[in-house]
Amino acid sequence: MIVGDLARRELEQRLNGSGLGIQFGPFNLRIRSNLASFAALAHQLYAPYPMLEAEAISDFHVAIASPPGLRRWWRRQASFTLDGRSPFAPYTVEHAFPALEWGINWCVATRAHHLLMLHSAGVERDGQAILFPASPGDGKSTLCTALVHSGWRLMSDEFGLVRPEDGLLLPLPRLIPLKNESIDVIRRFRPAALIGPSFLGTRKGTVAHVQPPADSIRRAQEPAKPRWFVFPRWIAHAPLSLMAMPKSQAFLKVATNAFNYEVLDETAFRLVADMVDHCDCYSLSYSDLDEAVAALDELSRDA
Amino acid sequence: MPCSLAGRLLATPEGRRLAWQRWDGIYLVYQPSSAETHVFNETTALILRSLEKGPLFAKELKQLTEDSLGIEPGGLGADEFEFATSRLEELGLIDCLDEALAVR
Amino acid sequence: MLEARENRRARELLLTALRTPERLPTLPAADWELLLRVARRVRLLGRIESDLSQAALLEDIPARAAAHLRAARNVIEHRKTLISWEVNRILWALKGIEVPLILLKGSAYLLADLPPARGRIFADVDLMIPEERIAEVEERLVESGWFKTQIDLYDDRYYRVWMHEIPPLRHQERGTEIDIHHRLLPRTSHLRSEPGPLFAAARPLADPRLQILAPADMVLHALVHLFLEGDPDEGLRLRDLVDVHDLLCHFGQLPGFWATLAPRARELGFERPLFYGLHHALRLFATPVPPAVLQEMANAAPAWPIRTLMNHLIARALLPDHPDHPSRLGNLGRWLLYLRSHWLRMPPGLLIRHLSRKAWLRFRGYRKRIDLAQLDLKQQ
DSSP: OBGGGSOHHHHHHHHHTTOEEEEETTEEEEEEOOOHHHHHHHHHHTTTSBBOOTTOOOSEEEEEEOOSSTHHHHSOEEEEEETTBOOBOOEEGGGHHHHHHHHHHHHHHHHOTTSEEEEEEEEEETTEEEEEEOOTTSOHHHHHHHHHTTTOEEEESSEEEEOTTTOOEEOOOOOEEEETHHHHHHHHHOTTSOBOOOEEEEBTEEEEEEOOOHHHHHTTTOOBEEEEEEEEEEOTTOOOEEEEOOHHHHHHHHHHHOSSTTTTHHHHHHHHHHHHHHSEEEEEEESOHHHHHHHHHHHHHHO | OOOOTTSEEEEOHHHHSOEEEEETTEEEEEETTTTEEEEEOHHHHHHHHHHTSSOEEHHHHHHHHHHHHTOOTTOSOHHHHHHHHHHHHHTTSEEESOTTTOOO | OHHHHHHHHHHHHHHHHHHOGGGGGGOOHHHHHHHHHHHHHTTOHHHHHHHHHHTTOGGGSOHHHHHHHHHHHHHHHHHHHHHHHHHHHHHHHTTTOOOOOEEOHHHHHHHTTOGGGTTOOOOOEEEEOOGGGHHHHHHHHHHTTEEEOOOOHHHHHIIIIIOSBOOOEEESSOOOEEEEESSSSOTTOSSOOOSHHHHHHOEEOSSTTOEEOOHHHHHHHHHHHHHHSOBTTTBSOHHHHHHHHHHHHHHTTSTTHHHHHHHHHHHHTOHHHHHHHHHHHHHHHOOOOOHHHHHHHHTTOOOHHHHHHHHHHHHHHHSOOOTTSOOHHHHHHHHHHHHHHHHHHSOHHHHHHHHHHHHHHHHTTTTTSBOGGGOOGGGO
């Protein structure tokens, strides 16, 4: 059963009561909210995601709700809580949806230490994955969104989840938050993509969420083999360039940016070293999304 | 507290238990005892590897490193050598053996 | 009613898991889910992992629960490495100066390989050195790459004038903090805490540059830590009582240990913490305390109304609430015990100033909540 099978009212009742159980890749979430505006967005944007079976253990109990007490009357706020505790200052109620989405990422980043968590987007085709490690402002989300709307499967827009037992990449196909100009870039690139409302003036500027293709969400339990590291950079008017990157440099970029490279000790060193050793590493600069997608398509055809 | 050129140097037990990965003439070295990942150049890596076999006087070590690097005797600057050894000592990978000879 | 029932269920699950881990493989999924939540709150996930791992039962529990336990274990193993390494580097930095260096709490359990080290999370390195040697040690560490962590003038003065430790030091390249103590309790404490006898009785480790407290002293320190270093949100740390239980089971096998415990508590002025600690360890974990010791301690008990009230508060504060049903009574109990622990540590005038400052900082959101504006996920 998927969230879209629920009537809007039923979804709202669950959010208000025992919580909406929803599966995001390896993680089971239970989400509560007393905000009608949140329920409406969840009904639309979470529609293709599977709901939890009755017997499933939830990994994270999160809520986005107006805080109790007097404060709710003079300023409408939404507070993110994990297990009943609120690690962050409250948000204005209009930003409840991005706040919850962000909060869920925070849960994963701070708790899922049974996996190596690279800070990286990832897409897959024919069982082989490209990882796009993050550095701020490089537009990995934009490129990743363009690729998943061009025949690639979304692994994740934020997390390169590596299973220590076999070094395989686990999918976490969540909504992709686009920022500022990228929203219009993607609207032009793929008008058919389902994009949620734009939230203005969040702590990260304007944010809008793209729903991944249904196929990526359906195959959220299907791991992939890391095959390429591509370090993308969007540069205005730049010609396309895809150049081999020295492995030592790739290693350092991947390791220093990971969420929990340090925590996993030698396991992390070995995993990252193996991945970098077995993957082809490139730096990519581009200004045109179609050109970048074509170049990466070609890369995968040659493999 | 660098060892002077008169002192003897030795790899610590921690300095012998490392995981090495070499690419493009750069060494990525994982130290299980401290959970740190180091980046060493050829010189630093050679110094450490030479000391795995047993203690050496700093002078001998310097000559051996120059040999391995294929540069002429004295080609390795004393300051570069001392920087590498004192860094390795700070990381707990090598140790000064002769306390009395070590200059603080 | 629902609240009370759910809170009872949460506590019973936690205690059952700690007392009889071998029964965990039969736990239904819904109970696992709640157990993971409460055990995480009191930071005992690692303990449960370690118990199951020892009994080779990790394969027999739901995979999703095992993943959470694995995550806890990975963090713990990493912290253990960092703590041991920090001690290694401290010894390197102090090469050539002879100073008695007593490891305290987690650092001691870890380096001496004592049972409480199992599955326990370690935060900082805690050391005790004679007060007159502190300046020298601090100077040497600062020369060798450590720095004094940034704290404001109020905090610095508070530490130097009133406390039992100096402001924490941290190495430039590593994250672990070193807390250097010169006594077990603040100077201002109502309880005496002359460090002389502790140094005299300390035991060397295999590496003779390091020492740990004598068995009875170590138990008493764990109890003092449990009852006097509370946290207003967390109440009394159940994991500290687990430490005490482990230490008592371990040292209890040594000849003469039980005979020295109560007299030592009297000598050091820690009878009350020992009285309450034995009572609750026995009640929650059935710690094998000889009847003679309990009888001896009965003389140290406070008068019954206080005793009953305290035992009730302690019982409430040691165990967590159900995360979805926080109990107001439990919160009140935790707050009262926090006040009491500060009461015992400071004279009233200073206490009011200190607490009002803490409350003010909390009101301003200082260190309490993270503002996401400056943060990327990565920095968490």
